[in-house]
Amino acid sequence: MDNKSLSHTRWKCQYHIVFIPKYRKKVLYGQLKNDIRDIISTLCKYKNVEIIAGAVCVDHVHLSVAIPPKICVSDFMGYLKGKSTLMIYDRHPELQSKWNKAFWARGYYVETVGNITDEAVQKYIKEQAEESRKEDTRSTAF
Structure with missing residues (x-):
């Protein structure tokens, strides 16, 4: 990925982010997975x-993203x-009542990508x- 630019800034801010559904429920499959x-x-x-x-x-989402500074x-x-x-919840209203309005767990994991190569992060995400x-x-769907 090349450096990006804003009006007065050149940047390369890349992060590896992982977040989970509330209670780490294994619900991200089928149509819900595609919608997410x-x-x-x-x-x-x-x-x-x-x-x-x-x-x-x-039961989790991995992202490698470039976020503007x-x-x-x-x-x-x-x-x-x-x-x-x-x-x-707009697309799947049946999920709304299960976890008291929160679909995702409160926290997330984030690391900057710099001490390891982009390829290593992408390989890890692909393996996951x-x-x-x-x-x-x-697993079988209900």
Whole structure:
């Protein structure tokens, strides 16, 4: 990924972010998984956040993203998790009553990508996605 620029800034701010549904429930499969992928992609476009790699696994989401320096990571995650919850409940109202309005757990994991290569993060995310696909095929939907 090349350096990006704002009016007076050249930047390369890349992060690896992991977040989970409330109680780490294994619910991210089937149509919900596809909807979450679309929702996250849409919300990132709204904020000019580039998704470099990503995977929606059965019980967590991995993102490798480039966030402009004018947006702090905690603000972006509050926006992403808050708006995506509303959009998920709009598409899947049956989930709304299960966890008292919160779809995502309160926290998240974030690390800057710099001490390891982009390829290593993308390889890790791809491996997690493969593992999740294997687990998804083993589980049965209700």
